[in-house]
Amino acid sequence: MSDPIPFNRPFVSGSELTYLEQAIAARELAGGGQFTQRCQEWLRQATGSPLALISHSATGALEAAMMLAGLEPGDEAVMPSFGYPTMATAAVRQGATPVFVDIDPATLNVDPEQVAAAVGERTKAIVAVHYGGVACDMERLEAIAEQHDLTLIEDAAHCLLAEQDGRALGSIGDLGAISFHETKNVTSGEGGVLLVNDRELMERAQVIWDKGTNRSQFLRGEVDRYTWVDVGSSFGASNLTAAFLLAQLEAAAEVTARRRAIWDRYHAGFEELEREGLVQRPATPPGSLHNGHVYYLVLPSVEVRAVFIERLRAQGIATVFHFVPLHDSPGGQRFGRVAASLDHTEEMAGRLVRLPLFADLDEESVERVIAATRTAVTELAKG
Numbered sequence: 001m002s003d004p005i006p007f008n009r010p011f012v013s014g015s016e017l018t019y020l021e022q023a024i025a026a027r028e029l030a031g032g033g034q035f036t037q038r039c040q041e042w043l044r045q046a047t048g049s050p051l052a053l054i055s056h057s058a059t060g061a062l063e064a065a066m067m068l069a070g071l072e073p074g075d076e077a078v079m080p081s082f083g084y085p086t087m088a089t090a091a092v093r094q095g096a097t098p099v100f101v102d103i104d105p106a107t108l109n110v111d112p113e114q115v116a117a118a119v120g121e122r123t124k125a126i127v128a129v130h131y132g133g134v135a136c137d138m139e140r141l142e143a144i145a146e147q148h149d150l151t152l153i154e155d156a157a158h159c160l161l162a163e164q165d166g167r168a169l170g171s172i173g174d175l176g177a178i179s180f181h182e183t184k185n186v187t188s189g190e191g192g193v194l195l196v197n198d199r200e201l202m203e204r205a206q207v208i209w210d211k212g213t214n215r216s217q218f219l220r221g222e223v224d225r226y227t228w229v230d231v232g233s234s235f236g237a238s239n240l241t242a243a244f245l246l247a248q249l250e251a252a253a254e255v256t257a258r259r260r261a262i263w264d265r266y267h268a269g270f271e272e273l274e275r276e277g278l279v280q281r282p283a284t285p286p287g288s289l290h291n292g293h294v295y296y297l298v299l300p301s302v303e304v305r306a307v308f309i310e311r312l313r314a315q316g317i318a319t320v321f322h323f324v325p326l327h328d329s330p331g332g333q334r335f336g337r338v339a340a341s342l343d344h345t346e347e348m349a350g351r352l353v354r355l356p357l358f359a360d361l362d363e364e365s366v367e368r369v370i371a372a373t374r375t376a377v378t379e380l381a382k383g
């Protein structure tokens with residue numbers, strides 16, 4: 001059998017150790033050091049957001065976002081069921097209820113009309129998940145948020161360097177969270193960033209980030225002592241993590257270009273299967289510039305998917321499915337509420353399969369995945 005093709009392999013730029021050595025030599029280990037500053041500056045430049053705070057995770061960034069949105073017990077946050085659990089846990093730890101809504105089956109992104117219908121008296125926030133770096137309909141979501149005075153939070157975990165109409169994903173809503181987990185395009189092992197786009201939230205974001213203290217005001221010389229002033233936590237990332245991350249961010253454009261090239265090859269390779277009605281390929285709405293984070297296919301049924309994954313595995317090719325719908329999960333049933341029918345979520349989550357995609361995936365492997373996929377899908381269609 002040919003070499004196994006993993007689903008993901010984290011990218012390494014080669015300058016990680018150099019930067020780590022510099023951080024150690026400077027004896028700057030905790031958060032707030034040179035590398036922290038440089039990562040945050042890089043992220044401000046890349047996204048156009050006025051404030052970027054790097055974190056130990058996108059989950060941390062989402063938790064801070066829910067604090068900034070002022071969620072309290074009894075409040076609700078409207079979000080897609082097709083997403084990652086921690087946007088829901090971030091609301092739940094504020095005592096609020098996640099309210100799950102359906103997706104648009106063409107993009108797998110939240111359906112704005114379902115969001116509008118789910119907004120009620122107790123709604124305080126909307127979470128938009130941009131699946132695979134392809135933008136939600138932000139114009140419509142921004143209008144809904146404005147009309148009801150809600151905080152719009154982007155779970156842009158997948159989205160470094162992805163755009164919609166020239167605007168970076170994560171920089172469009174009031175707040176945005178991007179992940180640098182090992183499974184994402186660039187990584188610091190665990191890591192993330194909170195983008196604070198609403199300038200009125202900047203001061204409080206800094207306090208919440210700094211363990212509920214006014215340390216940043218103190219460092220700027222604006223107050224003469226530093227003390228506890230608000231809710232908060234230790235959301236920051238260490239300067240060591242930042243050193244590793246900067247080495248990755250500096251290679252992010254190259255990583256994105258390579259991933260997009262593989263994505264494009266897959267997309268062309270499956271055009272015919274889609275024309276024959278055997279699969280659904282990802283849609284990219286006008287104005288959307290994705291970052292090659294995910295390549296997926298929607299197969300005819302959950303049964304076909306199970307056999308498909310097994311067949312590719314037998315050829316050494318790892319494929320995976322994505323998002324167990326939150327409303328169906330034990331946590332979702334215990335802490336969440338369903339707004340209306342989630343038919344599209346259940347349907348798509350049952351049929352979606354993700355193909356191997358990482359910056360170092362060589363051409364030969366890409367062709368092997370395409371050939372194996374075509375054969376399996378065609379044979380399975382014959383029954």
Ligand SMILES: *Cc1c(COP(=O)(O)O)cnc(C)c1O
Pocket residue numbers: 056057058059060083084086087129155157158178179180181190191192
């Ligand atoms: C990866 C991911 C997260 C969590 O990111 P962490 O940095 O691991 O906390 C949140 N939302 C989505 C959509 C993700 O894919």
